[in-house]
Amino acid sequence: MQKQFTIASPNSTEHIKEINNLLTHELRDSGLKWRYEEEYPLLLSPTTHQQSTCVFHDNEVAAHANLFPRKLIHASGQKSFNIGLIGNVATSKKYQRQGLQYKLMEHLEKTALLQNVDALILWSDLYEFYQKLGFASTGREIRYMFARNPNAQSSSLDLQDVEELSDCELLQMLSMRPKMEWNLERSTSDFAKLLTIPNTSLYTSKKNQKISSFYIVGKGSDMQGVIHEWGTNDRLRLMHDIRSIILQTHLEGVQLLAPINLPSSFKQVFDTWATSKEEHSMCWAKPIGLNGIAAIKAIASSFIWGLDSI
Ligand SMILES: CC(C)(COP(=O)(O)OP(=O)(O)OC[C@H]1O[C@@H](n2cnc3c(N)ncnc32)[C@H](O)[C@@H]1OP(=O)(O)O)[C@@H](O)C(=O)NCCC(=O)NCCS
Incomplete structure (x- = not known):
């Protein structure tokens, strides 16, 4: 990646505003009747921005993604896996196809591993894009x-x-x-x-x-x-x-x-x-870490209800 791009969490209200503008432009049709961030109260509220990571070009938000760690628990209550939900993935038009999401996903995967996450999951129609990033269709x-x-x-x-x-x-x-x-x-x-x-x-x-x-x-x-x-x-x-x-x-x-x-x-x-x-x-998933494959099997035997998908 060229030197002027850096990966970091947003750290000002200006950054948060820019993230919401980027997501609105890239992920919604015009005429949204509410603010984009209202659709993600657990991720994009002013107090939850630690789950956002951006690629910055100088001080401008060029790309964004959320990593939301959750727990998948066995019905017995005796076993669990850490699952990282990925969402709100977008790159600003002028920076698309320059490898920014490759870099951002690589960074999120490393962050997830440090948090003992066993597998990542997401929901998208961009099968080709996520296949390139190592995700595969999981669950029915x-x-x-x-x-x-x-x-x-x-x-x-x-x-x-x-x-x-x-x-x-x-x-x-x-x-x-x-x-x-x-x-x-x-x-x-x-x-x-x-x-x-x-x-x-x-x-x-x-x-x-x-x-x-x-x-x-x-x-x-x-x-x-x-x-x-x-x-x-x-x-x-x-x-x-x-x-x-x-x-x-x-x-x-x-x-x-x-x-x-x-x-x-x-x-x-x-x-x-x-x-x-x-x-x-049901979703797209990628095993990471030592328990990755077992976590993918568990995801396939679960059902991710609508309010949880991001
Ligand atoms: C899809 C999107 C996030 C890709 O971001 P990006 O920073 O341009 O992606 P990268 O440059 O890192 O590309 C990574 C790889 O995916 C490919 N790719 C990029 N956009 C793609 C798309 N829309 N469809 C299929 N493949 C795509 C790239 O060609 C590259 O592969 P290559 O190295 O073999 O050429 C970006 O185009 C975007 O924000 N689109 C609008 C919002 C959206 O659809 N978000 C996804 C919601 S799940």
Whole structure:
């Protein structure tokens, strides 16, 4: 790399402003109705910029990426891996194709190794680019499509005010998701912050005033019309609830994301009622460090729910 480029964390409000401008320009269409950083409350808030790394050209932000260390925990609670989520990857137009992301990713990989991270994961359509950087498709997910049913009736499903949720309710929702062998750890305070992302709707149904099912639709500019995180204690309600979401959102249909190894009782319901289904890659991952290969296997046996992808 030429001498005038340096890699460092942002250290001024001017840098933070520049990062947000760069990400808005490179990763969003014009006319965004909120500030880009509102879509990433755990990464781009004024207090979390230690997870940002930039390539600077003199004092100008030329490229940016986030490295977000998380824990992947076995259902037994006895084993875990450190996983580094990579996101908000962008190079300013005038600096693209000069090898800056190569250098930045190399730097993030070294940083991740120092933090005992076992594998990196990310989500992107730029397969060619990430393959060159050593990432491979990891895990599978199913996308079920549900069409509007003209005879459907609204169930007692409500749009939930996220400000009113107690810690206990947030915990309940996390535990209601279909059980996986490996799960990405998420605190209730992080869950509450993630629910404030613009264009994110949480629908809940209640039994004896306790949440018995929940469905999260949309997330910022992503996943509109997609139920990307959900859980229920009452499988018999599932189809009723999904139809009710279609009615309430005035959509022609919704998509629901589910793990490939979903318990068969759920699969039966979805296979009966979905209009179609597709299988896709869940994420892109790269083993690093001594436990890398084992960590990749664990990722493939997990399901990364929508609010966790960056
Ligand atoms: C994609 C992007 C981050 C690449 O950054 P960059 O600094 O230009 O990348 P580099 O110059 O380090 O390129 C690394 C390699 O990837 C290739 N590459 C770069 N951009 C690519 C793209 N859009 N598609 C496929 N390959 C690409 C380069 O040719 C190079 O490979 P080579 O050495 O074999 O020629 C940048 O173009 C960008 O910000 N695009 C818009 C935002 C975006 O799409 N971000 C990714 C979101 S996941």
